[in-house]
Amino acid sequence: MSNASAQIIANPHYNPSEASHYRVIRRNGAVLPFDAGKIHIAMTKAFLAVEGGSGAASARIRDLVGRLTEQVVEALQRRQPGGGTFHIEDIQDQVELALMRAGEHEVARAYVLYREERARERARQQPEAASPGGIHVCYPDGNRRPLDLERLRKVIEEACAGLGAAVDLDAILHSTLKNLYDGISEEELFLAPVLSARVLIEQDPAYAYATARLLLDRVRREVLDEAATQAEMAARYPEYFREYLQLGIRHELIDPRLGQFDLDRIGAALKPERDLNFQYLGLQILYDRYFLHIRDRRIELPQAFWMRVAMGLAVEEIDREGQAIAFYEVLSNFDFVSSTPTLFNAGTLRPQLSSCFLTTVADDLDGIYEAIKENALLSKYSGGLGNDWTPVRALGSYIKGTNGKSQGVVPFLKVVNDTAVAVNQGGKRKGAVCAYLETWHLDIEEFLELRKNTGDDRRRTHDMNTANWVPDLFMERVMAEGQWTLFSPNEAPDLHDLTGAAFKARYEHYERLVDEGVITLYKRLPALQLWRKMLTMLFETGHPWITFKDPCNLRSPQQHVGVVHSSNLCTEITLNTNEREIAVCNLGSVNLVAHLRQPLQDDGTDLRNSADAGELLSYLDMDKLARTVKVAMRMLDNVIDINYYALNKARSGNLRHRPVGLGLMGFSDALLQLRIPYASPAAVAFADISQELISYHAIDASADLARERGSYHSFPGSLWSLGILPIDSIELLAAARENGLDMDRSARLDWDSLREKVRGGMRNSNCLAIAPTATISNIVGVSQGIEPIYQNLYVKSNLSGEFTVVNGYLVTDLKRLGLWDDVMVNDLKYFDGSVMPIDRIPAKLKPLYANAFETDPNWLIEAAARRQKWLDQAQSLNLYFAQASGKKIDDTYRLAWQRGLKTTYYLRSLGATAAEKSTVQTGTLNAVSGILKACAIDDPGCEACQ
Template sequence: MQTDTNPNGTPAVNTPVGQDATTSVGIAATAPGQLRVIKRNGTVVPFEGSKISVAITKAFLAVEGGTAAASSRIHETVAKLTDQVTATFQRRMPSGGTIHIEDIQDQVELSLMRAGEHKIARDYVIYREEQSRKRAAKASLSQKTQDAANAINVIQPDGSRLPLDLDRLHTVVSEACAELADVSESEILDEALKNLYDGVTARELATSLVITARTMIEQEPNYSYVAARLLCDNLRAEALSFLQVADNATQSDMTQLYARALPAYIARGIELELLSPELAGYDLDMLGRALLPERDLQFTYLGLQTLYDRYFIHSEETRFELPQIFFMRVAMGLAVEEPQKNQRAIEFYQLLSSFDYMSSTPTLFNAGTLRPQLSSCYLTTVPDDLHGIYGAIQDNAMLSKFAGGLGNDWTQVRALGAYIKGTNGKSQGIVPFLKVVNDTAVAVNQGGKRKGAVCAYLETWHLDIEEFVELRKNTGDDRRRTHDMNTANWIPDLFMKRVFNGEDWTLFSPSDVPDLHDLYGRAFEERYAQYEAMAAAGQIKLFKTVKAQNLWRKMLGMLFETGHPWMTFKDPCNLRSPQQHVGVVHSSNLCTEITLNTSKDEIAVCNLGSVNLPRHIDENGLNLDKLRKTVRTAVRMLDNVIDINYYSVPQAKNSNLLHRPVGLGLMGFQDALYKQHLAYGSEQAVSFADQSMEAISYYAIEASSELAAERGAYSTYQGSLWSQGIFPIDSLQKLIDERGTDYIQVDQTQSLDWPALRSKVQQNGMRNSNVMAIAPTATIANITGVSQSIEPTYQNLYVKSNLSGEFTVVNPYLVSDLKARGLWDGVMVNDLKYYDGSVQAIDRIPTDIKAIYATAFEVEPRWLVEAASRRQKWIDQAQSLNLYINNANGKKLDITYRMAWYSGLKTTYYLRSLAATGTEKSTIATGALNAVSSEAGAPAPVPAACSLDDPDCEACQ
């Protein structure tokens, strides 16, 4: 008798009662020949009977385990059930006769239910359905294909040759397709088997299945889940073999094998010096039992392939970390200093593995390892001396080595032509040093996991600003270009006012105006005017006066041409900072969402994670109870990062322990709109942006305050805006007062009970100086299968390229809505490909669907800015806001970026515009996946074409 596993993960029996086409099973023997069984292939065999009790016993053991306590009960129950089934057929056929296999299985199912063994019966029913699907899939294969399969031998990893196991292929593909609509097991098998040959390797066989499913994704999004599950089969073979736990396990085997694999994984990881020995101190049996193998089925192909390529622990290119073990490793790494670390690890694991929340990439990379560098972003201020400059560059290298994204403030460094007293010479300005920074980012590439990434910030009054904005140009002296790093303008409000008013602007060297670096608001405006007067009087020799609008146009022109420097705004970042009593925000980070103080003694650090917003949408809209629960656990996880974190430079540790900032954000905003059938370009979407961010803000502040009651407030809490009862929503008024009402228009409405929360914070304090920031989530959104951060959909059908390869992406929500209206077919796929993922030009698509599924370049930028403005009022830091502008020109950019400042935004991120690429206009009949190719039918290029999949975006998440 053969054994197998149930689809829900419990080992079962291939013929639990009765037999299939090759095996006979019967009931306890009566007189020989009296009862016979009709098999499914029509043959008749003796009704034996000696194996029925064994079959049912195995079914019980699969569910209840083989403990001594269970053994006695199982033995007695199985004996009783066997007698009942036997008696039933003896009563029906006292003189003998034939019984169909299905009748026997029906009777066993009925007996289990009558005995109250509902879980066993449920698994039994599921198993029967699964076996039925497998038989149907096998029967649907052409005879030619089956004959060809019988002639194939597969070369195993050890070099041996074994006949192709068609039954196992059926099992694997059947499990991959289980409970997914509109996918075909037989099509996958037929197509995959066509590409096999005698002597194919086991790896090639597995790859053939995955590739076959991949080619079908554009026709049916559910094939993305099929491909992921087939990839997971490859991973199981690789990991479980390496751990010496099992060979050729199927998904249904993992209910038992995950619990066995966890301790083996921890032991091997520690032995290989890849994991921290502290992980061995957990109750691994308890944690192993908590693993949920069914959550392996949640992954899309892009998500699991990304984890496989770049996140899973490996030794000599062998991945031995399985998906649920990966999440448990991260959870254990974050709970290691908790008093009840086993319970907390399970709590953290359940949150991560559910995809309700995801930690940032550095945390996923490094939690539980020997060097747990878990933080995402580091901000530094570069001092104006040679030792300090090269010290800052060394800090960049050390921080980048362990997966940190960097933001450098260069405003203090004197400008080109400024006097150097030590050498009695003149400065070469900041550009030569930035060239070194650029090359350092290239050289230190985070262990090959992703590119090193850094962004340089410069204030708009710096004398080198005109050359700074040209750093990314593709023309000019290449020694004064930085093609591999990012740049950002750090813009004072006074400059924007002068742009609006058509006034002059004066550029200075910071060596002549050193205090401007630390000033903002009215204090900056007053001191800047004094310096201008001094320059006019001849008291400052090195300066330059330009038209503010001309410099603004040059900044926009370079943004249009190169995508850099980004536009970020100094005054709102500082006027609304909770920590303005102990320092100044001199820049943002690599992805423009972090706004923390920096100085020569403090390198700001931020720890990131994101709520998966669509996972908190139900039929009634935003589920506030679930959101509150998620946020509470997430903030605890983020706070734990601060104490566990590995700090490669002391200034980072000092700063992080002093202020304890974290950045809780969100992802999947577009998916959340889809689930509510809301168009991104609508007032309803703007209102949802407001509502959802208010709730996250409220619960995050509440969670940090509760942690303060448990663990103590952060050390610089007194004097902060928090201690004054000024929350982010309240600090918005400070910006309005300082800037003046002529230069800002923002919504200040609120709906939750903020006075009650202020009272709680006044009583408990805050555990974290900063709590919220919306990061790009480029890779963790891929992992969880949702849209990035607050981004609108790029295209409804396209090929995504990143460091893991190229992946066909099709909008599953659109496909679902089109299916509901009978509009999804091969013609629609071809139309989407022809129109580069846009639905607007497809006549048969209804108007309401066109509005909901407008792509990023079809949504007016004002909607992006307005939604961001509504979020910004609730956030104590900032948000990574990409702006999409179709057919960009100077006027559109001018209006959009003025509007961003006028709407109270703190920062903006990439300018996105259409590139000269499009989805290949072909079908899978060509035998090739859609490729990104340049062609005449693609949209016309815009000079500022920035890659949507720039890996630098992934430095934060």
């Protein structure tokens, strides 16, 4: 070894002890302890071979190789966090990936060529590898038994059954055998085929189903304590389900009332074949985070999980078995999925089923710390939080009790931030909170900078979200390039509760008091200057989000009993709050793609320019959608009565108003099945008609529930009681705006008869809200919420590990054209999942598969505006900018306001995207995938909702 090499290796950044419970399988079958130092040495040699060993180069290489070694070790450990074995080739793959992530392309190329040379040399020598016949398995009881190769083959064969020629049984088996060694544990044996199949998902999406079924075999072994094939589960499920309930009740995990159901009837309703409907990502997420367990051993199988949730939601029904089975049908068939807290906790002894909590913070020390305590209690039981901080007086304002001056809102938000970190959601997810502040608050400029990475860290909140609560008057001043005045709420206290014309009159009154010298604590600046700073911070930090106060209030069905002071963690909930009442919302989402009729074939049909709602309506199964929504609304309404409330203020508000938020997911999948590009008039029209149908049936179902169960307490005086539906409330907003409102009002269904029905009563104050569905969409294998395609091939990284995601619709199209091959896979990797630069892909397909950053954000606004007219709450809307400019961002957010949107969510730009680079077997260098940082794809905030 050269002196340079010795010097570089002397101070590695890795800690070998961290990997002491991992081992490496060599190509000859030998198993050795994992040694991160060997990775460090190998990369060092690769760098020295390319760059030489000069002093300056040595210093750079030493530091860089240390960091890259850490990355490789962390990536390997994420795949098997509990310890295990890695094949030597898997380690080398991760080394290549780390080199490319770091942009060290020449070093990576040299490493690839070296590996190929060594592979050719091994092929010439043909060393003898371990044979399956020489492999023994170590079982938990201490016995060693020969590998049952026939059973292994049968398990893989069963996993591949019905998936077509795209799935190669022998490829999975060969890769699995490569990762076995003599003395392998039973647990590692069950994991080996899963890991082997998982890496093939990028070759064909069908492998996602094969991998899920291999994981299912492992799960059944853990749950049943013995191996069982899928064919055997038809008989096993009912018996197992009864035993599972008894076990869960005995260990105080499951509500004993579930054991009082007619379990013969319930067991007969289970559908074991639906276990096969999962893709790998969905089942892995359920296994890691949703299935009940006793001392880390899972006791739930997928259909037991769905039925436990269904029974938990039906436990207080008169016909509890019948309703539980009806709930189970929509859940297990992926027609509708409840939000994550409901899936976590339904049927348990602590059924905290609600998704979102909105609070208002009082302007005194008791009220502030009471609000922080409330955050902690709500977060403890898996709730996402939205806090209205506008009442708290600004920096420098007078405090009568101490004759001193206030420190303002920001220091308290630092405490809120740290509380969210300290109190996670039941140990299952990070605590998540969003603070809202109105744009006239004197602390607004400092509030805008809370997420910056520079400045005084004591006045920064790196772990919480923030949002602007923007009155229409501010937007009118921006449009007119007028002046804007900032006040402390203790000197302008009623602005907090005023909207529309009343807000404008009172705001202008306070501006006159400033002119007269009565109010001395204020700041006046051009509205456009503040607006530009809001957009600049949004672009640079992703915060604060832009949400609009007046549309949320003037279109609220509940404006007769209070004010909407903020939205929630994901900006889709718009409910009243005050110091005495915490707003609660219970969420779930219809899987839109599951309610399409037969998808269009590639027969030349082109709907991209069609805005004919009647034609688009014909592609929806309206009868099925009506049935699903009816069942879903009953499930959501039941949550309110069954729910565990950590705070009485949340209980009283939820029981008084009974709001729910029915949303949707799979919108992009539905467009792809209909051959409609997201950026098209047809997509806007489809957003309109699909949301109109969901809205109609949700309102109708709530009116039916009111006839059966009675109206919610505060119904009298609501917009519902006046026969004013969401489509009608648009006029209330339009009347309050000086320049009117540019919002579509068209409708197709029989709303007149529904208005009359609604006048007779509603069970729920609010019915509709579109949440991000970050996790539940992954569980059922559809696109998230209303999002456009993120990428056509990417690696998703979350708490369950790293997963390759391939757009199955694109693969089907390319197969039909004879274009799906290894070269196409590598091209998609190289171009970060984009089809646009790939010449082989026909031009007519490219608009259909344009990703989020290739879709003009105005199309997202237009589609969202069509949905918004049907919603009594809001929607979680991300906006994507490939080449963001100040003018483009400005124009887009102005358009959102002009179109009557209530809220927006994250601003995504390619500048915040990290492109991971890797290599392929040919030795050419290609890009794997962009992974968004703090993204809706796997944002803890999003997951708090869904």
